[in-house]
Amino acid sequence: MDFTPDDSVALYDEMYRWDGAANASDRFYDLLVMAAESVLDIGCGTGMMLHQAREQGHTGRLVGLEPDLPSLRRARRRTDVEWVEGAASDASRWHGEFDLATMASNAFQCLVTDKELRASLAAVHGALRPGGRFAFETRNPAARAWESWNPAVVHTIAGNGWDLRQWHEVRSVTEDLVTFTETTATPDGMVLSVDATTLRFLDEARLDAFLAEAGFAIERREGDWQGGPVTDASRSLVTVARRA
Ligand SMILES: C[S@@+](CC[C@H](N)C(=O)[O-])C[C@H]1O[C@@H](n2cnc3c(N)ncnc32)[C@H](O)[C@@H]1O
Numbered sequence: 001m002d003f004t005p006d007d008s009v010a011l012y013d014e015m016y017r018w019d020g021a022a023n024a025s026d027r028f029y030d031l032l033v034m035a036a037e038s039v040l041d042i043g044c045g046t047g048m049m050l051h052q053a054r055e056q057g058h059t060g061r062l063v064g065l066e067p068d069l070p071s072l073r074r075a076r077r078r079t080d081v082e083w084v085e086g087a088a089s090d091a092s093r094w095h096g097e098f099d100l101a102t103m104a105s106n107a108f109q110c111l112v113t114d115k116e117l118r119a120s121l122a123a124v125h126g127a128l129r130p131g132g133r134f135a136f137e138t139r140n141p142a143a144r145a146w147e148s149w150n151p152a153v154v155h156t157i158a159g160n161g162w163d164l165r166q167w168h169e170v171r172s173v174t175e176d177l178v179t180f181t182e183t184t185a186t187p188d189g190m191v192l193s194v195d196a197t198t199l200r201f202l203d204e205a206r207l208d209a210f211l212a213e214a215g216f217a218i219e220r221r222e223g224d225w226q227g228g229p230v231t232d233a234s235r236s237l238v239t240v241a242r243r244a
Pocket of ligand 1: 016042043046065066068071086105106111
């Protein structure tokens with residue numbers, strides 16, 4: 001059985017369907033996006049959030065920035081949004097143009113080195129108009145999410161033409177970097193793909209130091225999607241930062 005990168009991103013959409021009515025995290029972003037005249041979605045993936053915003057009647061400027069070509073190909077199925085190939089640091093091509101920048105679904109954790117983080121935050125800051133907001137979430141290292149990423153936990157994806165199994169395995173944990181693989185297989189165990197990813201788990205103090213250095217002020221910091229405070233048990237550090 002052939003399982004192409006295009007199949008892989010279609011599967012992502014199936015598993016993580018954007019739905020502001022059902023998911024508090026999607027609703028958090030939807031409210032911000034619908035209230036902003038111009039939006040830059042960084043690491044937009046397959047473009048689900050911006051597709052949905054247009055669908056819901058957003059009439060302003062919507063731009064998706066994404067380095068992964070299969071994801072971008074899928075995003076481009078909708079042509080009434082601007083789609084740009086590039087990493088977060090490539091946001092340096094825009095100057096003072098956006099009311100809102102977003103990095104949804106933990107895309108921020110893909111910024112793994114200090115150099116990449118600094119270049120990305122400087123670029124996002126420059127792309128926003130003064131007073132513009134940058135909204136994103138990153139998993140809270142105190143909650144140690146990676147400890148549940150093990151092959152014993154097998155996810156079944158069945159229905160809508162799919163019948164697959166998927167599991168994760170942590171390969172290394174080095175300081176604040178976690179490298180893991182995601183394996184996709186048929187129900188009888190034939191492996192179709194193994195993809196490795198490294199994510200950075202910044203704690204609140206380090207995160208805020210990077211944001212301050214780039215010229216951002218924290219407007220909101222929450223530990224969940226209901227507006228609760230950050231505790232050691234919080235799974236996410238949800239942030240709305242403002243370009244000072
Ligand atoms: C978990 S996905 C989230 C996709 C999308 N935001 C969503 O909510 O469905 C993370 C995305 O970040 C992208 N990414 C990886 N490195 C990046 C970088 N340096 N700058 C921007 N995006 C990056 C990946 O290609 C991937 O599409």
